Amino acid sequence: MGEKKKDKDLSTGRRPGTPANARSPDPLPSWNEGTTKARIMEFVNEVTYEDGPWFVPPHERIAVFDNDGTLWSERPAYFQALFTMDRIRDLAPQHPDWQVTQPFKAVLEHDLDTLIASGMKGLVELLMASHAGMTTTEFENIVRHWIMAARHPRFDRLYTELVFQPMLDLLGYLHTNGFQNFIVSAGGIEFLRAWSREVYGVAPENVIGSSIKTRFELRDDGPVLVRLPEIDFINDHNGKPVCINKFIGRRPIAAFGNSDGDLQMLQWTAAGKGRRLMLLIHHTDAQREWAYDRQATIGHLDKALDEAKRRGWVVVDMEKHWREIYPFEMKKEVV
Amino acid sequence: MGEKKKDKDLSTGRRPGTPANARSPDPLPSWNEGTTKARIMEFVNEVTYEDGPWFVPPHERIAVFDNDGTLWSERPAYFQALFTMDRIRDLAPQHPDWQVTQPFKAVLEHDLDTLIASGMKGLVELLMASHAGMTTTEFENIVRHWIMAARHPRFDRLYTELVFQPMLDLLGYLHTNGFQNFIVSAGGIEFLRAWSREVYGVAPENVIGSSIKTRFELRDDGPVLVRLPEIDFINDHNGKPVCINKFIGRRPIAAFGNSDGDLQMLQWTAAGKGRRLMLLIHHTDAQREWAYDRQATIGHLDKALDEAKRRGWVVVDMEKHWREIYPFEMKKEVV
Numbered sequence A, B: 001m002g003e004k005k006k007d008k009d010l011s012t013g014r015r016p017g018t019p020a021n022a023r024s025p026d027p028l029p030s031w032n033e034g035t036t037k038a039r040i041m042e043f044v045n046e047v048t049y050e051d052g053p054w055f056v057p058p059h060e061r062i063a064v065f066d067n068d069g070t071l072w073s074e075r076p077a078y079f080q081a082l083f084t085m086d087r088i089r090d091l092a093p094q095h096p097d098w099q100v101t102q103p104f105k106a107v108l109e110h111d112l113d114t115l116i117a118s119g120m121k122g123l124v125e126l127l128m129a130s131h132a133g134m135t136t137t138e139f140e141n142i143v144r145h146w147i148m149a150a151r152h153p154r155f156d157r158l159y160t161e162l163v164f165q166p167m168l169d170l171l172g173y174l175h176t177n178g179f180q181n182f183i184v185s186a187g188g189i190e191f192l193r194a195w196s197r198e199v200y201g202v203a204p205e206n207v208i209g210s211s212i213k214t215r216f217e218l219r220d221d222g223p224v225l226v227r228l229p230e231i232d233f234i235n236d237h238n239g240k241p242v243c244i245n246k247f248i249g250r251r252p253i254a255a256f257g258n259s260d261g262d263l264q265m266l267q268w269t270a271a272g273k274g275r276r277l278m279l280l281i282h283h284t285d286a287q288r289e290w291a292y293d294r295q296a297t298i299g300h301l302d303k304a305l306d307e308a309k310r311r312g313w314v315v316v317d318m319e320k321h322w323r324e325i326y327p328f329e330m331k332k333e334v335v
Helices: A003-007 A018-023 A035-048 A079-094 A104-108 A112-117 A119-131 A136-147 A165-176 A189-193 A196-200 A239-247 A260-270 A303-311 A327-334 B003-007 B018-023 B035-048 B079-094 B104-108 B112-117 B119-131 B136-147 B165-176 B189-193 B196-200 B239-247 B260-270 B303-311 B327-334
Strands: A062-065 A180-188 A207-219 A222-233 A254-257 A277-282 A314-317 B062-065 B180-188 B207-219 B222-233 B254-257 B277-282 B314-317
Touching (some): A035 A165, A035 A314, A062 A165, A079 A136, A136 A189, A136 A222, A180 A196, A222 B239, A239 B222, A260 A277, A260 B207, B104 B119, B112 B119, B136 B222, B180 B196, B180 B239, B254 B260
Parallel strands (some): A062 A180, A062 A254, A254 A277, B062 B254, B277 B314
Antiparallel strands (some): A207 A222
């Protein structure tokens, strides 16, 4: 893959890192002034102040971010689920049996009720049919083509335009302050890695996600890794601290999530010594984004919200705390 | 763990990075002049020369290093096997049955023949008894205590003094040239991470190894990760490219190994586009270190040596190409 292609900026917002801070002395311009913003900045100031009691050396400044609902939207469904359905439709001509076999039939007929009723078993069948059976290189190309072309049904924009500008600000702010940012998502690790650097400024090796197994094969034209229709690990709930330990090997000092699937990651982060930042994003903005919490299936936020309140973690009220939600909202100001 | 302790330099050699290059304009002072050294430097010059045809941007400069036999010695046995036996002896008072049960009895009686005869099954039993059943934090402390005190039988030195000075030079040289160095070892990932930063300058998150499973538990005094007596993944042979893909998510441009267990990692690296460096260390120095290859059980080098010769990979003849083997050999010159 050529470097030019890799460097293409898929989001239309500021890239994490220098630009935001170069533009303004405020490192978090998309955050409204108030306690939430102040607490984030106080944490960063404390752990980076070399003569203070809470100083953390740069190599220990590990921050972990959930992806769906934390760095980008997750409605009407996880974007990777929409990718999966597009992929099934693309592959359908080679699988005439899908026309009469569930859950494929439901995808082809846009029959969401049947699809949801097929549950986890149906989901895994769709995932394996769409995510396995090709080499890792082929899969990366499939994802990159989709992410550069597919458009979100509500906003008619690229999915990568539906990242949260305040979180891009935050990624850049932490990076500028010597943090290493990791994505720790229940989404597929290779789905995310295909575009994480261009969109979030997070390198592939700093992306952790759910995975399927791969097999090394020596073919006539060289070695390949083949993606197998077999789950390797589900990186959610208890799995998040397990994977953080496996992939990073140290405890984060800051963790950002938005659902009960992130609770254990935040607990694991909170249990370390010294200053810690645990933050939950509460989707409260039905106008600009979506509003949901305890009743939601996708992005279910219930126990984690209670624990955040009990333990004094930061809870972001999207409607109140975020000046902009998406990068495209700031187009006019930037120009 | 306090920063002072973490920063203690466990090896007595130069730390990778600035010191070697500050001392001398030669970035690889422990390598004798000749084709091997020239080929390494030619590769680095080509991929870092911005106006040249082989330029690789810094974020794609991934180098992977095997550990046992590549970065440190592996005789009389893998050092982690010696740790395992020390650990079994430490735990023996709490397990009276081990006095009469194999393979534990063999460890307690220093009966190597019986131990070797117990094979993979015996080895796994010893590993599980010594490496599982505690939290990840407890295990890290156990390893750190051992590595700071245990001494090698032949040299009567810390094991971390038996790292290869030319490889420390090489790690530093690549790091200085914008490379990200990863360790990709068949050894235990958490065993290595307990000291990789201090000894090699390689951060825990850049260490990949074999692993056992862990389980997240919420205890009264907070969350822990418990190490389970169950293999998660063996990072050897075909497993190396699989893990490189899983942990790093991109193909290395340089790979360093010393045995058939590294062959697939080198093949995977070689199959990418552009300039690549594949290097095998051939243990040829019975005087200063050890000499072994095709007949060896530990560090078996046979097929990989044939493939290296056939494909023109760099093969290091330790006796001829390395001016010093261990850091302690250079003590006099440095002072």
